[in-house]
Amino acid sequence: MSTLLDVRGLDAGYGDFQALFGVDLTVREGEVVAVIGANGAGKSTLLGAIAGLVEVRAGEILHRGEPITGLPAEAVVRRGIALVPEGRRLFPSLSVEENLRLAAALGRPGPWDLDAVYALFPVLRERRDIPATALSGGQQQMCAIARGLLTNPELLLLDEASLGLAPAVIREIYATVPRLREQGITLVVVEQDIGQALQVADRVCCLQEGRVTLEGRPAELGRERIREAYFGTAA
Amino acid sequence: MSEFLQILLSGVLLGGLLALYATGLSLVFGVMRIVNLAHGDLIVLAAYLILLLVEATGAGPGWWLLPVAVLMFALGWLYQRFVLERTLGLGLMPPLVVGFGLSIVLQNALLELFSADTRRVPAGGIETASLALGPLTVGVYPLLVFLAAVVLLVSLELVFARTDFGRRLRATADDPVTVRLVGVSPRSVYALAMGLSFAVCGVAGVLMGVWTNFAPSDGPIRLLWAFEAVIIGGLGSLWGTLVGGMVLGVAISVGGWIDPGLQMLFGHLAFVAVLAVRPQGLFPARGGAA
Numbered sequence: 001m002s003t004l005l006d007v008r009g010l011d012a013g014y015g016d017f018q019a020l021f022g023v024d025l026t027v028r029e030g031e032v033v034a035v036i037g038a039n040g041a042g043k044s045t046l047l048g049a050i051a052g053l054v055e056v057r058a059g060e061i062l063h064r065g066e067p068i069t070g071l072p073a074e075a076v077v078r079r080g081i082a083l084v085p086e087g088r089r090l091f092p093s094l095s096v097e098e099n100l101r102l103a104a105a106l107g108r109p110g111p112w113d114l115d116a117v118y119a120l121f122p123v124l125r126e127r128r129d130i131p132a133t134a135l136s137g138g139q140q141q142m143c144a145i146a147r148g149l150l151t152n153p154e155l156l157l158l159d160e161a162s163l164g165l166a167p168a169v170i171r172e173i174y175a176t177v178p179r180l181r182e183q184g185i186t187l188v189v190v191e192q193d194i195g196q197a198l199q200v201a202d203r204v205c206c207l208q209e210g211r212v213t214l215e216g217r218p219a220e221l222g223r224e225r226i227r228e229a230y231f232g233t234a235a
Numbered sequence: 236m237s238e239f240l241q242i243l244l245s246g247v248l249l250g251g252l253l254a255l256y257a258t259g260l261s262l263v264f265g266v267m268r269i270v271n272l273a274h275g276d277l278i279v280l281a282a283y284l285i286l287l288l289v290e291a292t293g294a295g296p297g298w299w300l301l302p303v304a305v306l307m308f309a310l311g312w313l314y315q316r317f318v319l320e321r322t323l324g325l326g327l328m329p330p331l332v333v334g335f336g337l338s339i340v341l342q343n344a345l346l347e348l349f350s351a352d353t354r355r356v357p358a359g360g361i362e363t364a365s366l367a368l369g370p371l372t373v374g375v376y377p378l379l380v381f382l383a384a385v386v387l388l389v390s391l392e393l394v395f396a397r398t399d400f401g402r403r404l405r406a407t408a409d410d411p412v413t414v415r416l417v418g419v420s421p422r423s424v425y426a427l428a429m430g431l432s433f434a435v436c437g438v439a440g441v442l443m444g445v446w447t448n449f450a451p452s453d454g455p456i457r458l459l460w461a462f463e464a465v466i467i468g469g470l471g472s473l474w475g476t477l478v479g480g481m482v483l484g485v486a487i488s489v490g491g492w493i494d495p496g497l498q499m500l501f502g503h504l505a506f507v508a509v510l511a512v513r514p515q516g517l518f519p520a521r522g523g524a525a
């Protein structure tokens with residue numbers, strides 16, 4: 001499998017505050033990588049830096065071998081890297097379908113169009129004319145994922161898709177992961193709650209206070225080491 | 236009674252022009268959260284532009300309406316891209332100051348070029364023609380301006396509601412960070428919104444130039460009317476802006492009927508009255524642009 005995304009020695013932050021310190025992450029085509037870590041560990045910062053929203057201070061980000069470090073977000077998405085942001089961030093003035101059309105208007109060719117995302121999440125078709133933020137939390141998450149898919153990404157970055165959702169809804173959302181893989185999409189999923197993420201992930205990367213503390217295949221690492229890396233040695 | 240109806244009618248028609256003053260201001264505020272303090276001066280600038288064009292070519296102002304709007308669009312786009320964009324992310328004050336600066340530059344440039352004399356755009360008699368409507372008489376020109384305002388507002392509303400551009404505009408107003416994730420550049424949306432705002436100023440300026448006398452220092456009062464119409468109507472709603480313009484227009488017209496010196500005062504009183512009773516305006520939008 002060829003390397004799709006290569007993050008090397010990444011330092012990133014906000015103003016005077018540095019949130020990531022020398023982070024390395026390799027994502028190969030077709031795999032699902034889970035990035036886990038406690039609240040404030042820097043997971044969203046990492047995805048934001050890849051997506052072009054967060055300023056990179058040092059290190060580089062390579063997409064298919066080409067540097068995309070410092071590329072603005074609106075250019076990164078054109079290369080096929082889509083971020084589904086934490087908290088969904090749907091546009092409240094737009095209906096469900098308008099949120100989706102906005103992303104489709106990017107015009108990146110690929111398998112995802114309105115019909116395809118409605119087939120993946122039929123409830124969105126039923127509720128397409130209501131304001132996006134009037135959806136339930138789980139449906140909002142579906143809408144946010146659908147919006148990301150409509151940019152026809154080859155790499156989808158999913159930030160805390162399960163946040164605030166009931167277990168049944170989380171399962172429903174994670175049940176779409178195999179369908180996305182079938183369409184050739186590579187995934188990076190960020191979670192605080194490690195259970196769901198480890199089930200779908202080929203590899204896991206653990207962040208703690210802005211540094212990678214563990215990286216590898218979940219089965220080989222074992223629950224215990226992952227738990228340790230997640231909570232720190234004190235736990 | 237019919238005299239009072241006459242006053243009401245002319246106030247309502249004046250409201251169309253005031254709504255046009257207000258539309259671009261409301262659009263820019265809705266999308267960028269910026270009050271463009273040069274807004275009124277841009278309307279006056281457009282009036283001088285049409286005056287120059289009409290005097291130089293002899294063609295009536297109607298022929299030049301679209302070219303002036305296009306030219307103003309280009310100016311607005313350039314102004315946003317090369318001037319105002321530099322204040323992005325610096326907080327509330329810098330864009331206000333830049334707008335204030337532009338206002339002063341425009342007023343002084345117009346004064347230098349055209350002197351302080353009041354001017355009016357000749358329109359070949361249409362501005363004085365009138366129609367009998369039962370016991371009332373309607374000025375043909377105010378009626379045309381009102382219709383033009385309604386058509387323009389309906390078109391803009393359709394553009395905002397139905398087109399890709401409209402969705403980009405509303406989404407950017409909602410969340411200028413997240414739109415970037417779907418490939419929308421807020422900077423280019425801002426430039427288009429500013430262009431559109433200038434273009435509407437262009438139309439308003441041309442229509443105003445035929446309606447009434449104007450002078451280089453008339454911008455700030457236009458800005459004030461625009462601001463009041465937006466607030467009376469309720470932020471973020473074009474229909475509200477039209478109604479806001481009509482409320483102001485009627486107040487001005489009633490004031491002028493009592494005593495010509497009371498026009499302004501009555502307009503401002505209507506504004507204060509609405510603000511006191513309904514601070515959110517008459518028809519506040521459910522959130523979103525324009």
Ligand SMILES: Nc1ncnc2c1ncn2[C@@H]1O[C@H](COP(=O)(O)OP(=O)(O)O)[C@@H](O)[C@H]1O
Nearest residue numbers: 014017019037038039040041042043044045046
């Ligand atoms: N916009 C921001 N401005 C300043 N600091 C931020 C901002 N976003 C996150 N941080 C800080 O960066 C660190 C990492 O945050 P984040 O990447 O959101 O963590 P996680 O997603 O793992 O919970 C935290 O200490 C957080 O307080």
Ligand SMILES: [Mg+2]
Nearest residue numbers: 043044086160
């Ligand atoms: Mg986070």
